[in-house]
Amino acid sequence: MTKQAFSVLIAGGGSTYTPGIVLTLLNQLERFPIKTLKFYDNDGERQQVIADACAIIIKERAPQIEFLATTDPETAFSDVDFVMAQIRVGKYAMRSLDEKIPLKHGVVGQETTGPGGIAYGLRSIPGVIELVDYMERYSPNAWMLNYSNPAAIVAEATRRLRPNSKIINICDMPIDIMDRMAKIVGLKDRNDLVFRYYGLNHFGWWTDIRDQQGRDLMPEIKAYVAKNGYWLGGDYDAQTEASWARTFKAAADVYALDPTTLPNTYLKYYLYPQAVLAHADPTYTRTDEVRAHREAYVFSECRRVVQNGTAKDITYTGDEHSTYIVDLCTAIAFDTKQRMLAIIPSAGAVANLDPTAMVEVPVLFGANGPERLAMGNAATFQKGLITEQNCVEKLVVDAYIERSYTKLWEAMSLCKIVPDAAVAKVILDEMIVANRDYWPELA
Ligand SMILES: NC(=O)c1ccc[n+]([C@@H]2O[C@H](COP(=O)([O-])OP(=O)(O)OC[C@H]3O[C@@H](n4cnc5c(N)ncnc54)[C@H](O)[C@@H]3O)[C@@H](O)[C@H]2O)c1
Numbered sequence: 038m039t040k041q042a043f044s045v046l047i048a049g050g051g052s053t054y055t056p057g058i059v060l061t062l063l064n065q066l067e068r069f070p071i072k073t074l075k076f077y078d079n080d081g082e083r084q085q086v087i088a089d090a091c092a093i094i095i096k097e098r099a100p101q102i103e104f105l106a107t108t109d110p111e112t113a114f115s116d117v118d119f120v121m122a123q124i125r126v127g128k129y130a131m132r133s134l135d136e137k138i139p140l141k142h143g144v145v146g147q148e149t150t151g152p153g154g155i156a157y158g159l160r161s162i163p164g165v166i167e168l169v170d171y172m173e174r175y176s177p178n179a180w181m182l183n184y185s186n187p188a189a190i191v192a193e194a195t196r197r198l199r200p201n202s203k204i205i206n207i208c209d210m211p212i213d214i215m216d217r218m219a220k221i222v223g224l225k226d227r228n229d230l231v232f233r234y235y236g237l238n239h240f241g242w243w244t245d246i247r248d249q250q251g252r253d254l255m256p257e258i259k260a261y262v263a264k265n266g267y268w269l270g271g272d273y274d275a276q277t278e279a280s281w282a283r284t285f286k287a288a289a290d291v292y293a294l295d296p297t298t299l300p301n302t303y304l305k306y307y308l309y310p311q312a313v314l315a316h317a318d319p320t321y322t323r324t325d326e327v328r329a330h331r332e333a334y335v336f337s338e339c340r341r342v343v344q345n346g347t348a349k350d351i352t353y354t355g356d357e358h359s360t361y362i363v364d365l366c367t368a369i370a371f372d373t374k375q376r377m378l379a380i381i382p383s384a385g386a387v388a389n390l391d392p393t394a395m396v397e398v399p400v401l402f403g404a405n406g407p408e409r410l411a412m413g414n415a416a417t418f419q420k421g422l423i424t425e426q427n428c429v430e431k432l433v434v435d436a437y438i439e440r441s442y443t444k445l446w447e448a449m450s451l452c453k454i455v456p457d458a459a460v461a462k463v464i465l466d467e468m469i470v471a472n473r474d475y476w477p478e479l480a
Pocket residue numbers: 048049050051052053054077078079080083084123124125126127128129164183184185186187188207208209210358
């Protein structure tokens with residue numbers, strides 16, 4: 038790509054993350070110039086609240102940018118260079134059921150892991166495939182950076198169903214953790230770290246972390262994590278909600294299991310489900326917190342901007358979620374070969390795993406997308422966990438493609454978070470009813 042200004046589409050314009058991405062795009066125009074910004078969502082009313090506020094922000098900060106919000110796929114996807122995808126098929130109403138149905142049966146209920154993640158996966162697959170098809174029809178040269186969860190299952194589905202598409206599935210969790218690691222060792226942010234990492238999405242480990250001069254930072258970070266997990270406290274965590282605080286702290290227990298590596302926070306759901314359940318309230322789950330906090334805050338800020346007719350006093354900023362996706366677009370647009378994480382087919386990136394496994398590993402990002410780096414072999418503990426979880430993710434995609442009840446039951450039964458096949462069946466049968474408007478009919 039040699040263009041000097043790019044056209045960007047945010048698919049899932051009504052997402053709570055959209056204003057943060059817009060603010061980051063506007064902050065980084067010198068690095069990543071844009072001429073057009075569009076929003077697309079299939080809920081026009083929800084998107085309009087965010088769009089009305091963003092129109093004011095853009096008019097005040099970069100009036101040269103052409104901005105529009107639409108529910109029409111052709112208008113949205115025509116003439117774009119990058120699609121930033123962040124849809125939530127079924128919205129928070131369905132996320133709530135993903136969490137509450139398993140909890141009713143004594144099983145962890147979580148957005149991207151366990152039965153909740155499986156249910157969300159079956160809803161997301163057709164939604165993301167539809168976005169890919171729109172992009173390929175209307176802007177065949179564009180790239181899609183996809184945050185839509187559950188990224189592991191979505192990535193396996195796009196690998197199987199659209200193998201040649203220019204979609205890159207990404208996650209902000211390791212990015213957030215690396216910003217924390219940088220703080221732990223007194224560095225500015227994640228860009229000061231040179232790291233090795235491997236696993237599946239929400240299921241990985243760092244094996245090496247150095248500064249730009251090659252100094253090994255693992256011992257210092259490990260000593261900190263052993264005591265505090267990734268919890269920094271103070272100003273850094275002033276806005277961090279209690280449930281996230283527990284997750285960052287719980288990394289200490291996950292780390293204890295393998296002190297040769299540093300873990301992703303999401304491993305707590307697989308390795309310590311009983312501790313997660315001990316804090317769970319089946320009537321008030323993470324969705325209820327998100328609706329009361331992030332969603333309420335974002336939408337009330339947007340309404341306030343519109344009411345005041347100005348965004349001059351907006352309290353909102355971008356964060357690692359928005360800076361990461363803008364960094365990725367910049368790396369592709371300007372062929373920087375920056376080393377960043379993405380979810381790609383292993384093909385030897387982790388030598389002793391199934392080459393078709395969609396692994397999360399560092400890659401070099403340039404104009405042709407991600408170029409893989411070799412992370413060596415997974416250790417025995419990791420290899421066992423990854424192999425099982427990857428088979429769960431593959432079975433979910435098998436179930437979707439074959440419309441197979443049995444494959445989905447196998448996926449739930451194999452999942453480490455679910456105690457046995459009978460419990461898996463009860464949860465699955467309840468989820469089939471709850472997801473009747475979204476899932477394919479299974480036989
Ligand atoms: N990969 C990551 O690390 C990461 C990080 C944060 C959020 N996410 C994901 O980003 C997404 C957005 O999260 P949120 O909490 O802001 O959700 P949200 O519900 O606020 O926003 C999602 C938007 O997607 C829209 N949508 C749903 N189905 C659609 C479809 N088929 N076509 C077009 N639009 C559709 C909804 O109307 C809604 O406006 C979720 O999938 C979430 O899991 C991923």
